[in-house]
Amino acid sequence: MSDAFSILSKREIEGYCKELKQLLVADFRGLEQVDQGEILSHYDQSKREQFPESLSISELWTLEQLIIKKLSDKTLLRRTWIFREKFKSQLGDGIYNKYYENLPKNLTDESLRDTSTAIDYDMLREDIANIARQIQRLSYFKIKRNQSINGRKKFVIFSMLLLIIFGTLPFSNLTINFASFYNPENEKAVKFLLIIMYSGITGTAISLLQRIEKASNVAPHFTDSALEANDISLNMSNWYVLSLLASGAIFALLVYLIAVAGIFNVFDFLPKLESGSNVKLDGSSTALKQLIIIPDNSKDFSKLLIACFLSGFAERLIPDMLDSLIKKGESISKK
Numbered sequence: 001m002s003d004a005f006s007i008l009s010k011r012e013i014e015g016y017c018k019e020l021k022q023l024l025v026a027d028f029r030g031l032e033q034v035d036q037g038e039i040l041s042h043y044d045q046s047k048r049e050q051f052p053e054s055l056s057i058s059e060l061w062t063l064e065q066l067i068i069k070k071l072s073d074k075t076l077l078r079r080t081w082i083f084r085e086k087f088k089s090q091l092g093d094g095i096y097n098k099y100y101e102n103l104p105k106n107l108t109d110e111s112l113r114d115t116s117t118a119i120d121y122d123m124l125r126e127d128i129a130n131i132a133r134q135i136q137r138l139s140y141f142k143i144k145r146n147q148s149i150n151g152r153k154k155f156v157i158f159s160m161l162l163l164i165i166f167g168t169l170p171f172s173n174l175t176i177n178f179a180s181f182y183n184p185e186n187e188k189a190v191k192f193l194l195i196i197m198y199s200g201i202t203g204t205a206i207s208l209l210q211r212i213e214k215a216s217n218v219a220p221h222f223t224d225s226a227l228e229a230n231d232i233s234l235n236m237s238n239w240y241v242l243s244l245l246a247s248g249a250i251f252a253l254l255v256y257l258i259a260v261a262g263i264f265n266v267f268d269f270l271p272k273l274e275s276g277s278n279v280k281l282d283g284s285s286t287a288l289k290q291l292i293i294i295p296d297n298s299k300d301f302s303k304l305l306i307a308c309f310l311s312g313f314a315e316r317l318i319p320d321m322l323d324s325l326i327k328k329g330e331s332i333s334k335k
C-alpha cells in the first residue's frame with residue numbers, strides 16, 4: 001500500500017516538474033547564446049544531451065536561479081512585479097508588508113516606477129533571486145503537505161473498504177460456511193451487527209476525511225520546514241486512524257445497547273427497540289438472544305443507523321452521553 005502511495009506522489013511531482021520545465025525552457029530560449037552556454041556548463045554531458053528533461057526538481061529550481069542572473073535589466077524589471085505579486089499572494093499582506101518595509105528605498109515599487117531614479121540592478125537581481133528561492137521553498141513544502149494529506153485520505157478510505165470487505169467476505173458465495181454456525185438466524189444477527197458497526201466506522205471515516213480536508217486549506221508559511229509539511233502524517237499515524245475506526249465501531253454498538261436498554265434518549269432520536277423482533281440464535285445463551293433485537297419498521301431502523309453514524313462522526317457524542325449517565329447515577333445515589 002505504501003508503494004502505491006509513493007507512485008501516486010511521484011506522479012504529482014512529475015506533473016509539477018513538467019509545467020515548471022515548460023516555463024523555464026521558454027525563459028532559457030530567450031537568453032543570449034553565450035548565456036545559454038554558460039548555464040549549460042553547470043551540467044554534465046548526459047544532462048546537457050537531454051536538457052531539461054533529465055533535471056530533477058531541485059536542479060530545475062537551480063536552473064531558475066541561473067536564468068534570473070542572466071535576465072536583461074529590462075526583463076528583470078518587468079519580472080519584479082510578477083515575482084513580488086506571487087510572493088505577496090503566498091505570504092499574505094501582513095508578512096509581505098514587513099518584507100517590503102525592509103527594502104532599500106531604491107528598490108521599492110515607487111522608485112522602480114520613477115524613471116529619474118538610478119536602479120541598482122545587481123541589488124534588484126539578488127532580491128528577486130531571494131524571492132524566487134522563498135517561492136521555491138513554499139512550493140516544495142506545499143507539495144510535501146499535499147502528499148501527506150492525500151496519503152492520509154487514501155489510508156482512511158482503504159482501511160474502511162478493507163474492513164467492509166473482510167466483514168462481508170464470510171457471507172459471499174466464495175467462502176465455505178461452517179455447519180455449526182451457519183443458519184439463517186445466525187447469519188441475520190451477524191449481518192445486523194455488522195451494519196451497526198459499519199455505520200459507526202463510516203461516520204468516523206467521513207469525520208476524518210473532513211478534518212484532513214480542513215487541514216489542507218491551511219496556507220503554507222514561509223517559515224515552514226519538512227516537519228510542518230509532514231505534520232498531518234506525524235499527528236495522524238496509521239495506528240491512530242485504525243484506533244478511531246475501531247472506536248467508531250464500538251461507539252455504534254454502545255448506541256445500539258443504549259437503544260435496547262432505553263435508558264437514554266435525545267429528543268426521541270433513538271428508536272424503541274423493545275417493539276422489535278428478537279433473533280433466535282442457535283447455540284447461544286438466553287442473554288445474547290435478548291440483545292439481538294432488529295427494528296420491525298424502516299423508520300426505527302433508519303433512526304438507529306443514523307445514530308450509529310453520528311456516534312462515529314461526532315467523537316464526543318458517546319462520551320458526553322456516558323458522562324450524563326454517570327452524573328445522573330451520582331445524583332440518584334446522593335438522594
